[in-house]
Amino acid sequence: METLYNILIDPFVQMYEAPDFLMQVLWEGLVSGVLYALIALGFVLIFKSSRIFNFAQGIMVVFAALTLVGLHENGVPAWLAVPLTLGVMYVLAVGIERVVLRPLVGQPDIILFMATIGVTLFLIGFGEFVFGGENKVMITEALGIPTGALEFNPFGGFVLIEEKDLTAVVMAVLLVFALITFLNYSSMGRAIRALGDDHQAALSVGISLSTIWVIVWFIAGVIALATGIVWGARAGVSFALEVIAYKALPVLMLGGLESVSGAIVGGLAIGILEKLFEIYWGQPFLGGNTETWFAFILALIVLLFRPQGLFGERIIERV
């Protein structure tokens, strides 16, 4: 009984008794959730338009952030470093399309997936070769991101919200809105969605596959840069950032591989739930660090009931 009470009731009592702490936990969860959602968006865009499960998305985040910091370290001012980094991401997109994707058109999904793992390895080696393997500090101030903290006192308690986290959330929201507008209202966006619906039909009405692929990979690169900036401001820029790419995978499972809204909802849900679980159950009962697997197990359970994820397209199979 005692253990059951401790596991099932007590955490909720704690939440009720310290609402300010709960709010702090929820905020932290929300911020990481926003980042997971951003990475998952990069995955979803590429998967929607090309059926490629792009494993390199996580390393693109690191690579973009490293390029930005590396350029700034070599004396390039911040306002110039950002467009230059975007240029590098564009070159990367063209390169990947030319060298990796084009020769592999029509191969089974798993081969393309392996190719993106190959790209991941290459980018890790290349990034370390050019920028060195050590941890770097994101150029938060040079980019004009505020670094102070706001204090709130709800319920007579104390909640601390860092301004850079707030900036991250605002930036992510703007980015998502821009992306949705682009996908829904521009002709290029419509072409991307058409390609996602049916490759052959899209090709037959004159949509160029390779142009769209370059654009999609470039957009994924832009998202990667945004994610790299905000995550780098929180945790520094190093190849350890790569692990957050793995966090985006359960988000994809939860939200569905081809759903933009699923990626957002799934990302937020996983960010918040894993933080809650870690603080109220993981640390007291399981020795902590449950964040490495909680999201996966959660997504697994959801998938057992909905095999296509919460927002995925219904899977129809024919023999």
Next chain:
Amino acid sequence: MLYRTSGQFKTTYESDQALFPVKQDALLLGVILLAAYVVFPLTASEFTFKALLVPVLIYSLAAMGLNILTGYAGQLSLGTAGFMGVGAYACYKLTTIFPEMNVVVALALSGFFSAAVGVAFGLPSLRIKGFYLAIATLASQFFLVWLFEKWAWLYNYNASGAIEVRTMEFFGIVITGPTATPVTQYYFVLAVVTIIAFAMINLTRGRYGRMWKAVRDMDIAAELVGINLMRAKLTAFAVSSYVVGIAGALLVFFWKGAAEPNLFDIPLSFQILFIAIIGGLGSIIGNFLGAILLVALPVILNVLPDTLGLTINSATMEHVNDMIVGALIITFLIVEPHGLARFWALIREKLIIWPYPH
């Protein structure tokens, strides 16, 4: 000329379905086995054993296990290293709880533990397919590594959190621990790999292998012709995890000598997957070819600058190594998506009709 199959008539169904219907194949295998059992042990240096021969064998065994699941049964798995860890930790616990137990028995039993875990994590495969399943297997990867870290009972409450292999004997010969000679360890691993490879070749040729292939090619169609999907998928998970678990136990007991939980982290999973894919999905020989390539490549790249008289510091070398491996993987996928095993099949076809073009 050398590889002429004409004139070898099959007069019975048995001889047509034999393991080696072509004489030259059997001969070739004989040469390879002779090299592995006699020539290498006589000529190889200690470094070659530790850095090349033993790792190649262990990695090919792990890739073989993965190939059963991904190449034959079509279930993409990214959690191989986790199951290897289960095998290693199970073997460690068995040999510490029952110190009298023979190493071979402990090894064989530890496979059953990883098989059980594999089946448990394979259950979602009945509902989930494709990439969703691949991500689901990542759940096992992350959960198991976390468990190895946090469950102190698994590593006997060591302060270091690592498992260390003590000295054990096999009929009076020291085969594990720091005092064991590389040659004995090599022979032991080689024997295990030979036995399992033989079993797997026959298993994949038989009833279960055909069942798995049917499921891989189209599971709904397989179900319609009367294959029990649950049984096919779960046996694939069980057999695959069994082999992978033994590979994990061998990895720790006969090569590394000690292991921390992060040894079984995701890079190992990917390395095994690379070996299976570059070697060729759905083939047994491919695993060995892939393992030779992926193990030898870094070693060669490390030795190469020295022999050329260049001095490159080791950190830079490591990065360049990553780049080259990544680029090679992409090149291989573009040149031959079906892997090295397919390469060998093409060469063999050419040899059979040589010197004529067709």
